[in-house]
Amino acid sequence: MTYLERVQEETTNFLNIHIKHDFLRPDRELTLDLTITEAEILISANEEVRDMADSGELKRIHSYFNELTGKVQTEYLAVREQLAKTLQIIEGKENQLYAKLVNELGFENMKLHGEVAPILDALGLSSGDNSFTNLSIIEGALENGHESSDQLRNIRGYLHAYMGVKARLFNVEADLKLQYANLVAKGEGEQPLAMSEYRTLIAAHDNYLASFDRFQVEDFAKAEYDTFIA
Numbered sequence: 001m002t003y004l005e006r007v008q009e010e011t012t013n014f015l016n017i018h019i020k021h022d023f024l025r026p027d028r029e030l031t032l033d034l035t036i037t038e039a040e041i042l043i044s045a046n047e048e049v050r051d052m053a054d055s056g057e058l059k060r061i062h063s064y065f066n067e068l069t070g071k072v073q074t075e076y077l078a079v080r081e082q083l084a085k086t087l088q089i090i091e092g093k094e095n096q097l098y099a100k101l102v103n104e105l106g107f108e109n110m111k112l113h114g115e116v117a118p119i120l121d122a123l124g125l126s127s128g129d130n131s132f133t134n135l136s137i138i139e140g141a142l143e144n145g146h147e148s149s150d151q152l153r154n155i156r157g158y159l160h161a162y163m164g165v166k167a168r169l170f171n172v173e174a175d176l177k178l179q180y181a182n183l184v185a186k187g188e189g190e191q192p193l194a195m196s197e198y199r200t201l202i203a204a205h206d207n208y209l210a211s212f213d214r215f216q217v218e219d220f221a222k223a224e225y226d227t228f229i230a
Contacts, residue, residue: 073184076176083173086228090162097155098134105148110134132211135159157218161225164217167208168229174201
């Protein structure tokens with residue numbers, strides 16, 4: 001037996017005698033793959049924790065927690081998918097209005113959603129940049145006394161209402177992402193990534209809300225707005 005093999009054997013014997021169970025992950029065998037931090041935590045465990053490990057209670061608690069975590073993750077994905085579908089509906093409605101501006105009112109500089117790569121593609125959401133650009137074009141035309149101002153005000157009213165809906169959607173998605181980061185995210189780098197996505201969602205929410213808060217929802221667009229917000 002080499003010196004290294006003897007050290008490994010003695011270390012393994014020490015773990016089996018003085019620790020016996022992996023309290024951090026009861027489904028894992030005690031091996032030399034433990035990090036120093038993990039070994040320190042296991043060695044410092046009190047008698048109550050050790051008794052729970054010996055009786056199998058700790059393993060049952062871990063199993064129950066992992067089961068709940070799996071359910072939370074499944075529900076998280078389902079809610080996020082629903083949010084993404086709602087956003088797609090909103091952007092589909094916006095595209096219809098943009099098409100009307102192009103085909104009926106001669107606004108050739110309108111950009112439809114889906115023509116550029118979304119910045120939040122990994123989340124299933126669109127960047128929404130076109131929403132701000134197109135609304136700005138319409139508002140500029142109104143300020144310059146466009147001949148179809150009545151139609152433009154109607155379109156602007158709906159686009160403004162959709163800004164409010166999007167602000168709410170991104171706010172819900174951000175809250176959901178924060179809960180995911182705090183309760184579900186595991187593995188090296190997963191929580192920092194989730195928090196980065198959270199900050200991106202908050203920024204999107206703030207941008208939409210700033211645009212929406214400039215004025216009240218038009219009376220004719222309230223029913224449409226309430227359909228998504230209620």
